Amino acid sequence: xxxxxxxxxxxxxxxxxxxxxxxxxxxxxxxxxxxxxxxxxxxxxxxxxxxxxxxxxxxxxxxxxxxxxxxxxxxxxxxxxxxxxxxxxxxxxxxxxxxxxxxxxxxxxxxxxxxxxxxxxxxxxxxxxxxxxxxxxxxxxxxxxxxxxxxxxxxxxxxxxxxxxxxxxxxxxxxxxxxxxxxxxxxxxxxxxxxxxxxxxxxxxxxxxxxxxxxxxxxxxxxxxxxxxxxxxxxxxxxxxxxxxxxxxxxxxxxxxxxxxxxxxxxxxxxxxxxxxxxxxxxxxxxxxxxxxxxxxxxxxxxxxxxxxxxxxxxxxxxxxxxxxxxxxxxxxxxxxxxxxxxxxxxxxxxxxxxxxxxxxxxxxxxxxxxxxxxxxx
Numbered sequence: 560x561x562x563x564x565x566x567x568x569x570x571x572x573x574x575x576x577x578x579x580x581x582x583x584x585x586x587x588x589x590x591x592x593x594x595x596x597x598x599x600x601x602x603x604x605x606x607x608x609x610x611x612x613x614x615x616x617x618x619x620x621x622x623x624x625x626x627x628x629x630x631x632x633x634x635x636x637x638x639x640x641x642x643x644x645x646x647x648x649x650x651x652x653x654x655x656x657x658x659x660x661x662x663x664x665x666x667x668x669x670x671x672x673x674x675x676x677x678x679x680x681x682x683x684x685x686x687x688x689x690x691x692x693x694x695x696x697x698x699x700x701x702x703x704x705x706x707x708x709x710x711x712x713x714x715x716x717x718x719x720x721x722x723x724x725x726x727x728x729x730x731x732x733x734x735x736x737x738x739x740x741x742x743x744x745x746x747x748x749x750x751x752x753x754x755x756x757x758x759x760x761x762x763x764x765x766x767x768x769x770x771x772x773x774x775x776x777x778x779x780x781x782x783x784x785x786x787x788x789x790x791x792x793x794x795x796x797x798x799x800x801x802x803x804x805x806x807x808x809x810x811x812x813x814x815x816x817x818x819x820x821x822x823x824x825x826x827x828x829x830x831x832x833x834x835x836x837x838x839x840x841x842x843x844x845x846x847x848x849x850x851x852x853x854x855x856x857x858x859x860x861x862x863x864x865x866x867x868x869x870x871x872x873x874x875x876x877x878x879x880x881x882x883x884x885x886x887x888x889x890x891x892x893x894x895x896x897x898x899x900x901x902x903x904x905x906x907x908x909x910x911x912x913x914x915x916x917x918x919x920x921x922x923x924x925x926x927x928x929x930x931x932x933x934x935x936x937x
Contacts, residue, residue: 572746572916576613577904580745582820587827589743598830603713603738604628607685607900610743611678611907631686632707632716635665639704642691647699651692651892652775656768658691659684663764670762672910680763681903688899689713692892693720714738717896722884729841730883733834737876740827741894743901749773749780753902757909758916770902771895780891786815787877787887790849799852807860815874816857817866824869831872835879846878
């Protein structure tokens, strides 16, 4: 048996047209387009269309696509009742995972894995997940969930359903930027788990539920919440140096710094840093300034320099989302709200050219043990 690749690091398991992560040079490509060309230009709806169809839409195609997504935003009363019955202290990702399963129960074609059916499910999931997240958050705060508006784009409609007011231009651009930048990222853990589920020919809802469960972990999607909690712990800009020195002495990880793939700055961090700074000027600049100072201090540390530890996507996402009035424990669901287009795009690739994903393990336990009757065991 060959050398074990712990965590499957560096192992190529499939081909994909979705995205290309070039970690050594810090590039991210969506279906042929550099993320730097898309950031600040593309709408989330355009990116969703592009990842599902491998081309940018024409104006006519985009108009039809946007209208179709708007028409799919509402959720059934059964799913809404499920959200209302969720314990108010429940984890938002657990609520989202449960609600997605609820969507499956209300879909008579849930087990149909043909491309046409899966494309419809992908649109349904992408359109409905923001409604679910906003309804859960309002319900746990004792507020009445709001229905979606058909005159707002995907990003603006979510913020409206969450806060009960129409977002301003800067807020809408920030939300859209985040959704674009997080839409896909190669064979990350949640995407891989989704494809493993689909490889058994299970349905798309089951595969997305697998992805949500995987994303929930603090080593993956939960890292953004952990980054914000780190900023809360630091508390004030003048505390950064002392906090960092103490964290290094204790061997603690600085959340939001370093990436499994990127050996330079995460290309998404550049755009998120700029947007976080812009929003901070309109709200409370404290959290952005703490992050900015922490990056500067960390990047002067020999350990971070030697190991090429730069801000990743979580580092400036945390203060940016918080500036949008989003609670820290909701951050991972916002990640899912974006990555759903990547997950479903990968799932359609998996279904189209499927082979059961069945790796092997290297057994390191004992061999040839002899059975001992229970009354003779010591």
